[in-house]
Amino acid sequence: MTMISGSRAGLALGMALVLAGCGLGRMSEQECMERAMYFESNRSSRDGMVAVGSVVMNRVQSGQYPRSVCGVVAQKNQFAPGIMRRKMNLRTAPQVREAARSVLRGERHPLVGNAMFFHTAGHRFPYDNMHYVLVAGGNAFYEKRRNLLVTQPIPPHPVEGITGR
Template sequence: MTMIPRFRAGLCLAAALVLAGCGFGHRMPEHECMERAMYFESNRSSRDGMVAVGSVVMNRVQSGQYPRSVCGVVAQKNQFAPGIMKRKMNLKTAPKVREAARSVLRGERHPLVGNAMFFHTAGHRFPYDNMHYVLVTGGNAFYEKRRNYLVTRPVPPHPIEGITGR
């Protein structure tokens, strides 16, 4: 009989951690979650690419359609790089990550990302007709989902030297 209350308590704790957006075993500060998103998603590229990834994360946090925390967004299943919350980072190979993450958390946003909440590896093509591309940088193509008749850029824009930081 005492096993059932303990089991329920364990389930409640696990459920609370998942609902808090951090996932079981992924309690870490917001800045580390943001660093992970930038590190694994921008392939340790330019600061421009890292800030663009961070801008998408923050757009999702503020949208009301995704978890309301940075860690909740980054830890969401099948949304970001596999193992993003568990894999080791080597910040020596990407010294700009920490500064870029903190800057985005303080309010910096990539000016061309706008309201985009999605990106994929640049160079990949998808058959969907609702992807309005706003930027290519850091090895990624950033886009908004729109009704197909509102899409004016169905192909990712070509990165221009000096504008996208490449």
């Protein structure tokens, strides 16, 4: 067995974790982010894509979800069915590649804040812990809060210029 120096071992471990989160190296963080944006924002607006990407990054940074973009996007029952294997046609969403790159470089939707959840806009749920922050790209984005702290229990109406509709 060969011994690896401490820094090389750390690098090797870090690379293994990144590759494990990205489908064993089959997809990059960029590709996984593109998939989340493509399948979850209904390819409707850059605003909606950045909002989805902001939620993905909030999850990555939270410590409650996998620590990689691919790990978050590939989590079972969290995003669109087949998100990691369905075919994408980027001609139908020409902004997705740029939007994904921008979010990975640090851009966040200013109204998403700490939200880690969203669902299709127009759906209603009986829960009393959903504090809505934005409707964009066909989705309603929300934070889970104790019901006493929910001040926006119904998704806000889309506003031109803020939601991209």
